[in-house]
Amino acid sequence: MSDARLTLSGVACVRGGRMLLTGIDLDLRAGDSVVLRGPNGTGKSSLIRAVAGLLPVYAGTVERHGAMALADEMLALDMQASLAGALAFWTKLDGQPDDQLHGAMAALRLASLADVPVRMLSTGQRKRAVLARVMASGAPIWLLDEPANGLDTLSLGLLDKVMARHLDQGGIILAASHQPLPLPRARDIDIGLYVPDAEADAA
Numbered sequence: 001m002s003d004a005r006l007t008l009s010g011v012a013c014v015r016g017g018r019m020l021l022t023g024i025d026l027d028l029r030a031g032d033s034v035v036l037r038g039p040n041g042t043g044k045s046s047l048i049r050a051v052a053g054l055l056p057v058y059a060g061t062v063e064r065h066g067a068m069a070l071a072d073e074m075l076a077l078d079m080q081a082s083l084a085g086a087l088a089f090w091t092k093l094d095g096q097p098d099d100q101l102h103g104a105m106a107a108l109r110l111a112s113l114a115d116v117p118v119r120m121l122s123t124g125q126r127k128r129a130v131l132a133r134v135m136a137s138g139a140p141i142w143l144l145d146e147p148a149n150g151l152d153t154l155s156l157g158l159l160d161k162v163m164a165r166h167l168d169q170g171g172i173i174l175a176a177s178h179q180p181l182p183l184p185r186a187r188d189i190d191i192g193l194y195v196p197d198a199e200a201d202a203a
């Protein structure tokens with residue numbers, strides 16, 4: 001993962017015909033992390049989705065070296081399948097060995113829930129399941145939208161550990177969070193600084 005890199009140059013995001021953000025420059029290398037902060041509706045999730053390639057970038061460029069994995073409010077797991085089955089679907093698609101998934105499930109204390117249908121998982125358990133999907137993907141670049149939402153104290157500690165390990169292994173984390181995230185070397189970015197004037201609607 002040591003050659004992972006994520007570079008945003010002059011990125012602007014438009015949604016619903018409105019310019020949300022302009023002029024975002026970021027350069028993250030192996031071991032780097034950034035936490036996007038700012039009021040509701042400023043465009044943190046939109047920026048993360050744009051970096052993930054799920055929204056078009058209105059201006060500027062996003063360049064990366066290394067695969068990306070996204071954890072946001074979308075569960076992206078088969079609700080009818082068992083937790084282990086639903087996660088295994090993604091691990092196989094990502095071309096990762098079973099051990100990788102077992103390790104992720106253990107790290108996020110999900111092993112005892114392996115046979116439980118995804119639809120029966122609690123909010124916090126689902127959040128941990130999404131994080132396990134990201135962890136098991138083997139992708140060096142993690143895009144985490146509000147990863148701490150719904151997690152209890154124990155689970156926050158697990159999140160802390162898996163993120164720290166990922167960065168120690170040369171991964172990159174771009175997160176958006178209203179809550180403090182336990183990333184000691186993270187750079188906090190106030191996304192409100194990149195919001196153009198209210199009148200500056202996209203053409």
Ligand SMILES: Nc1ncnc2c1ncn2[C@@H]1O[C@H](COP(=O)(O)OP(=O)(O)OP(=O)(O)O)[C@@H](O)[C@H]1O
Nearest residue numbers: 015016020038039040041042043044045046047176
């Ligand atoms: N599909 C859409 N079409 C048009 N506008 C949208 C769409 N989705 C979101 N928006 C708008 O884009 C703006 C930014 O939303 P976004 O979810 O990126 O904000 P956020 O900073 O992540 O907010 P929060 O802190 O509440 O999670 C909001 O004004 C929202 O209403």
